[in-house]
Amino acid sequence: MVLVTGVAGSGKSTVAQLLADRLGWAYQDADDFHTPANRARMAAGEALTDEDRRPWLAAVAAWIDRRIAAREPAAVACSALKRAYRDQLAGGRPEVRLVHLHGSRQLIRSRLESRHSHFFPARLLDSQFADLQEPEPDEHACVVDIGRPPEAVVAAAVAQLRAVPTEEPHMPPTASGEQWSLRHGAQAAVVAELGGAVRHYEVGGRPLLDGFAADERITGGRGQLLVPWPNRVAGGRYRFGGEDHQLPLTEPENGNAIHGLLRWVPWRLAARSEDAVTVGTTLFPQPGYPYQLQVAAEYRLGPEGLETTVTTTNVGDTAAPYGVGQHPYLTVGTDLVDTALLTLPARHRLGADDHGLPTGEEPVEGTAYDFRTARPIGEQHVDTAYTGLDRDPAGHCVVRLAHPSGSRGIDVRLIEGIRYVQVYTGDTLSEPGRRRRGVAIEPMSCPADAFRSGTALTVLEPGGSHVFRWGLAPWGSW
Template sequence: MNAARQEHPSGEQWTIRHGDLEATVVEVGGGLRTLTAGGLDVLAGYGADGMASSGRGQLLMPWPNRLRDGRYRFDGRDQQLALTEPARGNASHGLVRWALWSVLDRSESALTVGYRLHPQQGWSGRLDLSVRYELSAAGLEVSTTVDNVGADRAPFGYGAHPYIALGDTSLSDVVLTVPAVEQVLVDDQRKLPTGAAPVEQDDHDFRRARPLGATRLDTAFTGLSRDDDGRWRVRVGGLVDRPDVSVWGDRSFGWVQVFTDKGEDHGVDGVRGVAVEPLSCPADAFNSGEGLVVLEPGEQWSGQWGLVVHR
């Protein structure tokens, strides 16, 4: 009799390597469980014996962030999604976080996973989702393509949810750079958009690198300055026992969310980290239409984001 295969809460574990960089992608959600450099955690992920908490490393499709009441109207049809954030009455972070993804292609330093999103409660589209993780001397690059393989149009948004590991650094000492001129304002109770404001409001201006201090963020930034390659870059630095890390996004990502709650010095569930989340649209885009992509039958969307470890 063959020995029983070891089962993990996040399913199959797929590891890729380049130099001293190593990443593990998981079957459940197709997300990034770990990223290390020289054995040191770059991402605040989770163990093989656990499951993703607080969105750690997950892929957020076909919408990121929150959707008010789980309701929206598209092409004359009212849709009602399950409320996956019941305390706030929202549908949160899409439909594929807990789905089983498959390997489409694999090499020593790269892995492509895929999933077909079928119609279901509150969702009538049919999309083929493909995500390629690749390690190189430049760091980690994540390339996502989405094909509408159905007969109808489909609304679409995308987000990723990596947390940068802080090690022993106090959250107030973390040095943050966010090249944004505007922030999305949200209400206190449901964290849904109420408007926009300059980053100077509420001390959220991080265009010049500075420590977080007493500032705490659960904030989507936009109006992002880009380098000559078309990418914006958010840098997390000031880390006492590890190098700075930058998260970048290409022109498909007009927003970036920075979330600091899981970086607090005490009382955090899981590894301490600051989330830097590339977003193609802000919260509630299915209702507001802001940043929303509408995929016609046969149409494709693509976007790239990644991480650089500064050593």
């Protein structure tokens, strides 16, 4: 797979088409994935923003993934001006090689001014060069000068492609795949390839997550991303768009489908720096969920802690039901969660039946589930979804877990796209030694069984995106 990049007018389409013909591959122009609205903006002389490009890049990445999965090589013409764009399309995909077309602004402007049937006007060239970030050494791009006939450009590209060996994919010797480490000051975190899970988070050498080792099988949903639904779907059955669907029953003891479809698939590395990593994957249409989503999760360490942003785009051609959550287990250094102080500013909780399915919304006032004022969790068994969240002026809700001394703790900041939070003290975990060692505080966009009830369910229209953002903010004397 070859991605031919460069500014408008550099000859990407011509070179990619000739390259595909020469190699006997398929050809694809990424411009075909632009929405009519984006085309209209460019034709009117309006430069696209990163937000405008997000669904376009997601659609191109999904197309590349389909070709790779089918083992069908192709040459793709795509501007991919910024490093972040190229990382989204080629990052974590050793099968994708970059050919970058380089030329002077004067030459490219003359080419643009000579073509009249393309939607991209010459007056936008300056915005292209303003956005352009030349490939960096670690991208291993084949850079080709365009000041020669197209056939000569292709010949030079082929020579470079053959001279540089393709990186071979490898199977990491860990149970959760590749491990990506982040650091910022005294903070450190690790993200795993399997499920895109956050495996570890510490401050000053003290773990704040009851996570898992790299060579340990993930159990209890630890740190996993729950896409395209959090919690349960009763019987795995739901109706959407006038059609009935049956999901695999991944919680057979209760006859439910649980925690989505992406926990046990590898997520690709899309971008990485010392304090941030972005991983992503494509959820392809399948039995029970015939919709296609492009999902990216960014983990970023900063002065306030670890922030996670999950962006999901519907790259299919029909609307899709959607929900998202994450399943971290927090610890403040106590042997058990019993003595930890929990503050949860929620006015209601969802009652649940013996199968973990909602029975209705109930006020917490006057019940054992009221943690609006900080108090020890005690021996209480909690596996409850909360809603009616009190928020600050910025619209954020903060759930706090504190050490019994009150001198330190961690805040779970519910920032965007979150209307529910599940609290689980781990009393039913399959490993007795891990029960009540950490408390799962799980941000969720919707409650259990939303696919059936429609409660807080997101309907992603084609090209539409959903953003889910939350963070862990340690405080005190760690």
